[in-house]
Amino acid sequence: MNPSGSAWRLNLRLVGLEFQKLFMLKRLGLTVFILLCGGLWLYPFQVLYPNSQFPDYETTIAAGMKAKYGTLIDDREWEAFKQDRVKKVAEADAYIREDPLFASANLDSYERYVRRAQMPNGGTQPLDAHIRAGTKKELFAKLHAEEEWIKRYEDDYRWTVGPGTIWMNEAEKQRLQEIEARDGVSVLPQRQIYHYASSGILYRLAMTAMLTTVLLVMHIHIGDRRAGLDELQRTSRMGKNRLLWIKTTAALLTGTLVSAVLLVILLIAYRFSEAWSLMGADISGRFGGFFMYDLTFLQYILLTYSAVFGLSWIAALLTAFYSAIAPNMQVLVMAIILTLFIFFKEDWILTRLLNMLLYSGISLLEPTLTVAGLLLLGVFLISVAGKWRTWRLHR
Amino acid sequence: MLTVHGVGKRYGNARVLEGLDLEFGKGVYGLLAPNGAGKTTLLKLLAGLLPPTEGEILYEGQPLAVLDERYRLILGYLPQRFGYYPNDTPLKYMQYLAAIKGMDRRKALSRSEELLDLVALGEVKHKKMKTFSGGMIQRVGIAQALLNDPRVLILDEPTAGLDPKERARFRSLLTQLGRQRTVILSTHVVSDVESAANEIVMLQGGKLWVKDHPEAICKLLAGRVYEAQLTDTEIEDFRTRYVLLGERSEPGGWKLRFAVEDGTVPADSWQGVEPGLEDVFLYVYRDRQPGNVPSGTIWGDEVRL
Ligand SMILES: Nc1ncnc2c1ncn2[C@@H]1O[C@H](COP(=O)(O)OP(=O)(O)OP(=O)(O)O)[C@@H](O)[C@H]1O
Ligand SMILES: [Mg+2]
Numbered sequence: 001m002n003p004s005g006s007a008w009r010l011n012l013r014l015v016g017l018e019f020q021k022l023f024m025l026k027r028l029g030l031t032v033f034i035l036l037c038g039g040l041w042l043y044p045f046q047v048l049y050p051n052s053q054f055p056d057y058e059t060t061i062a063a064g065m066k067a068k069y070g071t072l073i074d075d076r077e078w079e080a081f082k083q084d085r086v087k088k089v090a091e092a093d094a095y096i097r098e099d100p101l102f103a104s105a106n107l108d109s110y111e112r113y114v115r116r117a118q119m120p121n122g123g124t125q126p127l128d129a130h131i132r133a134g135t136k137k138e139l140f141a142k143l144h145a146e147e148e149w150i151k152r153y154e155d156d157y158r159w160t161v162g163p164g165t166i167w168m169n170e171a172e173k174q175r176l177q178e179i180e181a182r183d184g185v186s187v188l189p190q191r192q193i194y195h196y197a198s199s200g201i202l203y204r205l206a207m208t209a210m211l212t213t214v215l216l217v218m219h220i221h222i223g224d225r226r227a228g229l230d231e232l233q234r235t236s237r238m239g240k241n242r243l244l245w246i247k248t249t250a251a252l253l254t255g256t257l258v259s260a261v262l263l264v265i266l267l268i269a270y271r272f273s274e275a276w277s278l279m280g281a282d283i284s285g286r287f288g289g290f291f292m293y294d295l296t297f298l299q300y301i302l303l304t305y306s307a308v309f310g311l312s313w314i315a316a317l318l319t320a321f322y323s324a325i326a327p328n329m330q331v332l333v334m335a336i337i338l339t340l341f342i343f344f345k346e347d348w349i350l351t352r353l354l355n356m357l358l359y360s361g362i363s364l365l366e367p368t369l370t371v372a373g374l375l376l377l378g379v380f381l382i383s384v385a386g387k388w389r390t391w392r393l394h395r
Numbered sequence: 396m397l398t399v400h401g402v403g404k405r406y407g408n409a410r411v412l413e414g415l416d417l418e419f420g421k422g423v424y425g426l427l428a429p430n431g432a433g434k435t436t437l438l439k440l441l442a443g444l445l446p447p448t449e450g451e452i453l454y455e456g457q458p459l460a461v462l463d464e465r466y467r468l469i470l471g472y473l474p475q476r477f478g479y480y481p482n483d484t485p486l487k488y489m490q491y492l493a494a495i496k497g498m499d500r501r502k503a504l505s506r507s508e509e510l511l512d513l514v515a516l517g518e519v520k521h522k523k524m525k526t527f528s529g530g531m532i533q534r535v536g537i538a539q540a541l542l543n544d545p546r547v548l549i550l551d552e553p554t555a556g557l558d559p560k561e562r563a564r565f566r567s568l569l570t571q572l573g574r575q576r577t578v579i580l581s582t583h584v585v586s587d588v589e590s591a592a593n594e595i596v597m598l599q600g601g602k603l604w605v606k607d608h609p610e611a612i613c614k615l616l617a618g619r620v621y622e623a624q625l626t627d628t629e630i631e632d633f634r635t636r637y638v639l640l641g642e643r644s645e646p647g648g649w650k651l652r653f654a655v656e657d658g659t660v661p662a663d664s665w666q667g668v669e670p671g672l673e674d675v676f677l678y679v680y681r682d683r684q685p686g687n688v689p690s691g692t693i694w695g696d697e698v699r700l
Pocket of ligand 2: 434436475
């Protein structure tokens with residue numbers, strides 16, 4: 001028969017044909033519609049674009065430092081950073097000295113104002129409000145953010161990580177020392193990790209990817225059956241079994257494409273935010289957090305995003321399985337809804353899996369095994385679907 | 396050579412086919428039987444779509460299940476019912492089916508176009524199939540079965556929905572195809588196979604009743620088919636005594652065509668006629684058989700059951 005080269009080409013062509021059948025504009029439209037009905041899908045992207053109402057001075061400071069000193073900041077660079085503030089502090093001093101309200105509060109410098117504000121009964125609230133209503137509002141806010149920034153740096157790292165240290169095992173303690181022993185501190189602010197991990201971007205992207213994949217893949221077998229192609233396919237040279245795996249490949253390809261498109265959207269969203277310049281910074285450090293792995297922010301995003309690929313493949317496999325065995329559309333839709341529910345339900349599969357990855361102070365083993373296990377289950381079910389069909393014929 | 400050895404088929408407890416022994420070499424074989432007799436079932440068995448409950452089916456001495464892909468490689472099959480995506484054009488549809496038959500892209504295209512021309516659909520090959528009539532769809536079905544130039548061609552009621560002109564075209568196509576390969580088709584339209592088939596296979600009660608040349612089968616009723624001019628009152632009497640094969644209104648009464656038991660002495664007014672395949676069909680599957688001849692079949696027109 002065929003030499004294996006052209007057999008491969010044929011398989012690829014068939015995968016392409018099945019793939020084409022799945023991509024219908026109508027179904028993509030439906031997906032978008034459902035996502036819009038799901039509401040505020042884009043909400044988490046807002047955190048990437050701070051505005052005057054929700055300013056993000058921390059990231060601005062970090063981006064500034066990154067531009068000057070690179071992603072790792074050493075002690076000398078910190079001194080330089082502090083020196084740079086002198087002019088701004090002087091500007092604040094002048095503002096305070098000119099303002100009678102500060103005089104009546106017996107304050108004549110920025111430094112004293114800050115110290116007063118830190119006292120338990122400092123009584124600076126009216127002054128704070130006064131500043132926020134005044135013309136130098138941004139200067140003060142920036143100075144304040146910088147102070148927090150410096151404080152964070154100067155505090156002992158272990159202290160920052162907090163009482164968590166006492167629950168650390170040996171490996172983690174060792175990792176902590178390793179991070180501490182670096183020549184400098186990573187410039188990535190915790191807020192960026194927090195935005196990515198806790199604002200729900202990844203969850204929503206994962207749900208979107210799964211839902212889109214499911215909607216595109218659900219017709220893969222049942223569509224042909226309903227159209228009446230079954231017997232033609234079964235008597236064709238490829239036969240139903242080879243087509244089963246060809247279609248499975250097409251389903252996986254669909255999941256891959258959907259995930260890839262969403263990844264591109266995510267990266268574009270970052271590309272035009274201030275955080276983009278911080279992509280090369282390490283996620284572990286006094287500002288970032290505590291992670292067992294040396295990863296840049298971009299690597300961290302890609303690593304955690306890989307779960308979206310995994311979940312889409314799982315969705316593709318399960319949907320293909322249902323599509324292969326469902327006696328009718330209603331049963332298929334029910335099975336899909338049930339499965340998505342099980343995945344999407346708070347603390348069941350999706351959130352648990354993503355949390356394991358996002359806060360990967362923990363090892364990667366568990367999430368990897370989870371995804372791999374679910375993928376194997378999917379492949380197993382597909383092969384069961386093939387066998388089941390043959391078994392029914394022989395009854 | 397396709398060989399059927401002691402094949403039986405049951406659906407659950409319902410026995411449809413029993414103890415079939417058949418051989419199909421080169422040529423056109425017409426499977427002729429009434430509705431529900433098991434034609435589709437037999438063809439599905441021959442196409443390897445269904446496994447037989449008992450017995451085995453061999454192609455060139457090897458069981459179909461063993462040949463598997465090698466059998467499908469040389470098989471062309473037209474299901475009794477098949478479908479398509481309504482928005483597909485026949486050309487795209489054919490190309491898809493060519494692909495799953497393992498043909499390369501260029502060959503798939505040229506062969507698809509060639510075959511669509513053959514079934515007179517070349518003009519509409521870019522039209523969506525949802526705009527097609529039943530007969531046009533059926534012709535696409537016939538064309539797709541020929542895509543891989545099959546050695547074994549199995550057609551389940553290929554002429555369903557075809558108009559007389561297309562039927563005639565199909566018959567000549569059949570004769571042509573039968574020269575090089577095994578063509579097995581089912582039908583209950585006798586005229587489809589009367590002239591084009593080398594052999595007719597008739598089933599009765601799930602068993603093989605006869606497998607022979609059409610002329611040989613017609614001879615089975617030789618000397619027992621008559622026509623007679625009758626009045627209204629005589630007709631009822633004839634209905635109960637003989638097997639009615641057709642009736643036609645004529646000035647002054649009815650012209651009846653009927654078959655008699657072997658050894659019946661004909662009346663003078665009866666006129667002996669050559670039995671046709673249709674007469675045999677009607678005789679064999681007369682009312683004692685389930686699902687049989689509706690009385691009032693108009694003789695002379697095509698009989699459809
Ligand atoms: N999948 C099935 N399950 C159970 N019974 C079936 C099945 N398919 C067919 N039958 C029964 O088997 C018998 C033969 O059916 P089949 O379709 O082979 O007849 P046929 O000769 O092709 O009829 P027609 O001329 O109407 O196409 C019928 O009584 C039918 O009810
Ligand atoms: Mg049938």
